[in-house]
Amino acid sequence: MNEKKIAKERIKKLFDLSREEALKENWGKSRKYVTLARRIAMKFNISLRKYKRRFCKKCNIYFTSKTVRIRYQKKDMRVTYTCLMCGNVQRYPYVKEKLKKGKK
Numbered sequence: 348m349n350e351k352k353i354a355k356e357r358i359k360k361l362f363d364l365s366r367e368e369a370l371k372e373n374w375g376k377s378r379k380y381v382t383l384a385r386r387i388a389m390k391f392n393i394s395l396r397k398y399k400r401r402f403c404k405k406c407n408i409y410f411t412s413k414t415v416r417i418r419y420q421k422k423d424m425r426v427t428y429t430c431l432m433c434g435n436v437q438r439y440p441y442v443k444e445k446l447k448k449g450k451k
């Protein structure tokens with residue numbers, strides 16, 4: 348296993364841990380794990396694309412039903428993720444998401 352692969356495994360583990368802590372409402376720990384995962388990703392130049400909708404880019408909280416509000420806006424084909432912890436809004440195209448799901 349090379350370094351990058353190990354780093355990827357660690358990132359995966361950190362997101363899992365972050366999710367667990369978020370579900371227990373340990374916001375501080377949850378944020379810490381996401382922050383760490385992002386730091387590792389940056390260091391090893393790893394894309395967090397597959398995780399990007401799982402956490403708030405601004406405050407690093409892991410998204411659970413208690414930390415995010417997801418709205419599908421059919422009119423302009425967008426999905427908005429509103430972080431309930433810091434109010435940050437992330438918008439994604441709705442079409443792409445549908446296509447991605449279809450591919451799986």
Ligand SMILES: [Zn+2]
Pocket residue numbers: 403404405406407408430431432433434435
């Ligand atoms: Zn936030």
